[in-house]
Amino acid sequence: MAGRAATGSRRGAVLGRAVTDPSRIRNVALVGPSGAGKTTLIEALLVHTGVLSRAGTIADGTTVCDHDPAAVRQHRSVALAVAPITHDELRINLIDTPGYGDFVGELRAGLRAADAALFVVPADAASAGGIDPVTVGQWAECARVGMPRAVVIARCDHQRADIEATTAACQEAFGAGVAPLYLPLFDGGSLTGLYGLISRTPADRAPAHADDARAALVEGIIEQSEDEALMERYLAGEEIDQRTLIADLETAVVRGGFHPVIPVCASSGVGMDALLEVIAGGFPSPLERPLPKVTGIDGSPRPQLTADPNGPLAAEVVHTSADAYVGRVSLIRVFSGTLRPDTAIHVSGHHARIPEQRAGEALPEGHDEDERIAHVYTASGAELTEVDACVAGDICALTKLAGAETGDTVSAASDPLLLSCWDLPEPLFPVAVVPATRGGEDALVKALSRVVAADPALRMERNAETRQTVLWTMGEAHADVVLSRLRAAGAEVATEDVRVPLRVTLREPGRVTGRHVKQSGGHGQYAVCHVEFEPLPRGSGFQFESRVVGGAVPTQYVPSVERGIRTQLERGLGEGDAQYPVVDVRAVLVDGKAHSVDSSDAAFQTAGALALREAAAVCGTVVLEPLDEIAVTVPDEFLGTVLGDLSSRRGRVLGTDAGGDVPAGYTCVRAEVPQTELLRYAVDLRSMTSGAATFTRTFARYEPMPT
Template sequence: MTVRSDRRTAGGTGTGTDPARIRNVALVGPSGSGKTTLVEALLAHTGVIPRQGSVLDGTTVCDHDPAAVRQHRSVTLSVAPLRHSDTKINLIDTPGYGDFVGELRAGLRAADAALFVVPATAGDESGIDPATIALWDECAAVGMPRAVVVARCDQARADVEATQLACRDAFGSGVAALYLPAGDGLYGLLSQGPGVPPPGADDARAALLEGIIEQSEDESLMERYLEGEEIAVETLIDDLETAVARGAFHPVVPVCAASGTGLDALLELLVGGFPSPLEHPLPFVSGIDGSDHEQLGADPEGPLAAEVVRTSADAYVGRVSLVRVFSGTLRADTSIHVSGHVPAPRSSPENAGHDTDERLAHLYVPLGATLQEVDECGAGDICALTKLSGAETGDTVSDAAHPLLLRAWDLPEPLLPIAVVAHDRSDEDTLARSLAKLVAADPGLCLERSAETHQTVLWTTGEAHADVVLSRLRDAGANVDTEEVRVPMRVTLDHGAKVTGRHVKQSGGHGQFAVCHVEFEPLPPGSGFEFRSAVVGGSVPTQYVPSVEKGIRAQLERGLPVEGESHPVVDVRATLVDGKAHSVDSSDAAFQTAGALALRQAAEECGVRLLEQVDEVGVSILDDHLGTVLGDLSARRGRVLGTDPDPSGRAGRSVVRAEVPAAELLRYAIELRAMTAGTATFTRAFARYAER
């Protein structure tokens, strides 16, 4: 991490820019599509970096292990600012692997539009790959305005026209070419130049104009166009921005990063066709107590409301928080309030909500891993804050005197568990510290410490995510091993019985005396525990009846041994029918012990049945994979409950609902992705315990 101490104020590449002159653009696409290469080309083209180098994530093109550099960048969110036509453009390079959808959503939260990068070889027979379509759906789900870049046009087998058609087939009729390749350059379909129109230009221009005009606010424009009237280019450019901002129209620009072809055209699209922060709806805001607050706008003079979209740690400057400012202005040397109210699925003792005041000393403009110090950061812009010890990804940053809370974005549900353990006792403290930092930084990670299995389990979003998490733990100095994840089980009594719990001890002085006769019987699944008292004649004094219940409940939680392990007991009714007490030696503790002994005695006489956790899953799949998924669920001992149309309304997709033993789902995130080519997703929730 490089920190430059010379400050820049409004007007430089720093902050203080009018929100109308800011564009926050997330680059989205699968790994290997060329996103990072495109960012570097744009930075070099605008003079931010030299052509031969890169500052993203602190790496350079001449690193000793370029493959390792690309792997690191492909799973990490980074920001690179540049200027074009007096407009600041924050390019947000998002991860391309499906496992890192948490960082992708964080990048979309910080952005006002998405630039979808597709390689020019995607027009071959295989079409747009499923991972790309899944990422497109992620953007569509949050209503993000989108455009498409056809990248790597200099590759062998590159076919720009075929790729544009493939994008239209995969993403919908809203996709239309804005430029066509023409010799060594591009031909603009709106401006009709420069040069001679390439073959197919007339049809492509007609499709483009119809797509733009359809979204125009001027309802008479389509009629005038159909009547043959020539629509002014200036009008079309204005309507292009409107069409893109509405999220229903997606222009396509071919770009060759190596030669620079298309970079100017792309920059013009970013400035003239993408919405500014003023046009993008802000997240819902409330008081930290949940009270209503007026909706904010991208006003530098408004109340301060910003959000941490990425958290990282650096060996030299400590914790670095990447922040999008939605309203107000962040200024150095001021007090701020950090609020973190984390919703499910990350809610746990390790992911608890928090509110704290902190002193903000320095602000920076991020350029990959390089930080340029500035004095302030206004609404609509992105900056980096250092040494905020209490800030985590997803937290709200506001004025200490007027704390606010932004509604969190939808977090991905981590569904692949890995159990981690310190290599030896000397590594336990390092592992605990590293886990805390990792969970604070990663929105797709959930930490669970199971009181039943005594395991530390990290819930991740996929195999690649799990590998990166383990790698980051080891890079932080934690000597960590993994072990098989154990799924908690339950037991219940096989049948009913009347037993005696007897606890009698005499060793001088006050002794211990308690006898209870208890009838136990199993209950239907999901009934829990019931306790009744049928004592008559005061054989068990009234004050000791709750003691018997307390002792039985404690033994239920401690569990009964089955196959060498103890498991909690569920679905049992206990009826206290009789007993004996001593006027001197009986006590609350004695009757608690007697109640526990009664349950253990019942288990010996009745026998127990082992129950396993069953989860209800919902698998969203393409209809082409329906048979494969149904067969696989059956092989996992699953019970299919039904098949419904996809609630999003997407054609050709269905949701399969089923009940599946939790032990069969430990690697389902990996195996489902493999059997459906990455096109399926699933959810899971506890349903019940059932006999194995």
Template sequence: MADKNLGGATGAAGRAPAAGSADAIRNVVLVGHSGAGKTTLVEHLLAATGTVQRPGRVEDGNTVSDFDEVEVRQQRSVNLSLAPLTHNSIKINLLDTPGYADFVGDLRAGLRAADAALFVVSAVDGVDGLTQMLWEECAQVGMPRAVVITKIDHQRADFDEVLTSCQDAFGDGVAPLYLPVVTNGNVNGLIGLLSQKFFNYATGTRTEKEPGAEYEARIEEYRGALIEGIIQESEDESLMDRYLQGDPIDTKVLIDDLEKAVARGSFYPVLCTGAGAGHGIGMIELLELITQGFPAPLEHPMPEITTVDGTPVDGITCDPDGPLVAEVVKTTSDPYVGRISLVRVFSGTLRPDMTVHVSGHGLADRGHEDHDVDERIGTLTCPLGKQQRPIAKGVAGDILAVAKLSRAETGDTLSEVDRPLLMTSWTMPDPLLPVAIRAKSKADEDKLSQALARLVAEDPTLRLENNAETRQLVLWCMGEAHTDVLLDRLAKRHGVEVERVELRVPLRETFGGRCQAMGRNVKQTGGHGQYAICHLEVEPLPSGGGFEFVDRIVGGVVPRQFIPSVEKGVRAQMERGVAAGYPMVDVRVTLYDGKAHSVDSSDMAFQIAGQLALKEAAGKVPTLLLEPVDELSVLVADDYVGSVMSDLSSRRGRVLGTEPVGTGRTLVKAEVPQLEITRYAIDLRSMSHGTGTFQRTFLRYEPLPAHLAGKMATTE
């Protein structure tokens, strides 16, 4: 390990890890809301390490974040992107994630690929609900975390206030390692709380000196809290007694305990950064934390691995010489290179042109087929912006890009051909916003299927539905921003123009009472004619009763071979509907009388008679329109429970009850018609400030209110 300077204190020198080994890699995912400054922070870290000449630019002039043309047009990050850099012989793979809830799928992919998380919080805006939820997700899996407060040099920045909000939102173990130094309203440096040194950035380069006496009280206040927090996490139980007795604690001991606590995910240091002069304030301090405090891939638990038939496999570690186990964490398409897969190698070594086995991922319900094929990979590269720099191999612990994996999709496992393995995939959120689309022209329609297949391969949060009942093509998306990005990619990347159309909810029909009706199909055409008469009694069944056909023919008035024909005709007419064109359900049909002809009766004649009888019945009793009702389970913070329940009631919903879930959150259960929740994913996010989630399950069909039934009765 390089010389320690964590917390601004120099410790004992160690041996640097061998280049290319897993111990010389750090995989860090940046998490935070949109506008917190994640991408800007990545750009400054690249500049601080000499990877690029100036923040925001790589050698060919493109920005770090503009690999995707959508990000350039919309001026926001919508993709998981990789930015590799090197500091003190340690390779750092920075995974920049989108800050919008719509793209949480990419964010979770970043969490899967990383070994530690850096939560980015703006000194101006503070912590939002989505960031707090993601902190809880990391806590559940024990991922090491740190907090970096950005924009500390902004005129509206308030370090103390944002630090307090972080401690309130993230809980115990959150403590600063550095304090910003403000002179005449400008941040010109940082004070290391362990070293008690002032690192001055006023000239554009970092210089070290003693802090002035005016900072002593502030340093002592924060330093005492930091040391107490470190000692509480120390494995040496004698340290607390020594500290309480007033004995000095060696700074090197504190640094060692701090590093261990950070690596095991029980202590969460806070740093601050700003644009400042040169390559930015706090970049060196942040790089020291990443290289010395965050764990190497060797220290991170291995995800569960099985054979393709589900048998658990033990004993696989992050070893370059071990069996190959890698995972596709992101799939993108380049108009010139083709499909590019971002891959995390968990075990073994990946080399160009080798043949691997692709095991796929269990998302068939979203249009992602399972894979069990062999593929030859293309070039291995280390991506940065639009640059793809070829590399000789990808070792265990590293993250790289692989070209020409034509079958592999996000979430798939790459392993050896003679030893196929499968990694348990991470949890993907359900897309709950349905958007109906259609091609604008015949030329667009011809290309649409292939373009959508490519989008589905890239994005496991997208679900594609061809609804045979409504005859609509439906994209199930995460939200409005997700929809905009998908349609933008269809148009600009794949050259397919589509337009949104009103989503049709599949309704049903049923009879509103009992009646008798006759179907008479008698035609003479000169040769064989048609002769079939059937008398039916129809009556509604309770909700969920389905369809019953009852045979009460006596005396052979309808020959036995034609009774199934009547049922077949009734079923066919029920599929087409009898009033508004919707399928009919919850009906009992009884065949009790009829007539046949020895020559002119036939299977088809009685099918048509059954259809005519059902249509006649629809003219004798009212037909009711039925709407689908879903059960909703809405998880929100306690502060929004009242608003959510009131909103559900306004949607003709019935709230069934509430129950507390963990601390500060409540699960609200309700039954709500599908017609009222087509855009609920957007509305709930607005009501709960991005923190609410919900699940929906089809429950049953219920009669549509009369004032709405009249509007719906004009459909096909």
């Protein structure tokens, strides 16, 4: 036992029971919008299978699913949580994923750990305006990784629930392959049972439209069948037997071509057995799903993995959290081999992972460490129960892996491996953090290390030019959670405005003199240089040349003048704290004076720096701001709004594209926009398009800032 030990005989039996056969494992992610009822559904399944005595509690009274402090305060799931149950001699790992759009990184981590998904939609979705764009985006996330899915219509006891209308809305939003497997049965306006369209039970309660619904379901199943003669038999009027239909249904679900719809009511338990039947019979085991590509830690090719408990150990950290009792907890999905206690393992840093290794190209810098694990645990939310092994296909937890971060590969110390990375979302909303109190730097640094390691969608940047620590997040909600986690980790943190790194260049050509002459007893300092400066086109950098004749500036001091100018270029020009690096300038040393005793390298460096500062006064300066090229993929209904907004941000539209890789009904807008206008763009774009639009950004160049 570790942490808050599990209690209760039934729960202990579920969590502590060893699983040795990957075919008896189902890893199921619950995906859907915030408020759809995913966590409530998991708790209902825990109660239904006897793990919990009542929803929301385990034997010691703590919550089972959400243990992130930020989630508790904000009443929403913001991180992964796993809850295992047993059914029909199967171990089913239920993976709760966040539904809010800012936490797509956690969603992708959950899909990485899963082999199938229950897509949870509230039964009042149709009456609330239909399937929103964020939910459609989550469906696309599942489709992108080829995740088998079933649709769960949840919260069927809601006063505005309309199961049939919501099913129709799902069919319209998610496309072909979505079809009801069961029809709801009502008594006095309340959902009291389900009618199975394949089994036609209970026969005495068949709804009026059951035959039509069954015909549509059967045709959909047959269209997905690998038996090409089956459709001909069906069209000829032959009754297809139930066993064949079920077998073809299960195959279609595993292949991702068919998505059955099941209504459930967590409060009454209606639909729970039907849902468990779909999970057990229709969802794939780890043996039926493709595994990530694997290489040696040096990028060398390795054979493709299989979910073999006796194969090489290859696992991945899919979530990292902190427990008040045991410290860092790493949630692990084992893809190959078996993870056992008291074992030497190797942790390969995810920063070193690349999808492909090009010939002659070195691996990026990462971290690689050997560690020894003392215990292996099954996790149920925040609860840890010790087990004697975790086989390929299963999910477990390890504690006190000091160097492990979300996304890292865990393999045998004797045979270190590197799993190909999953696609991480690009965080585009910056937040600058500072210690809230004097002397709080060390605590903030430690907290940042812990929080960044746990969050795959969080990127930290220490900007040397602006002297700021910037956290790139997915949006305001994500930023709030990150700040809450930093404070929970012991840091007193505050935020400040994000500063955009500006540049300056000279406005026009000019000739100046850099003069550094001092005499204070003994050797003095003497250096005079005459320099012609001129601005260069954007991106030219700094150019230096010497046209000195006659030895006016001795040859050994010419490089000193250049070093002095370069130092001042980097130090910057401006007033007060507004010192900006100087770019795109040519300096030509044309003349000067030296002293046989008092001239030195240091003196001519100072003279060169003074020459550049004088040039700023003589030639004038222009402040340059960075521009990014952005690509906004926006539904056509919001295109005008987005174009108008870009214009208000001083954006220059480069073009619009439709078709090709752009989804139907969408347009990709390419534009150049100043970085200062993009600081809140991730939030504003989501607001003006109801979360339907996305964008990417890349640095383009610097241009003069309007005065």
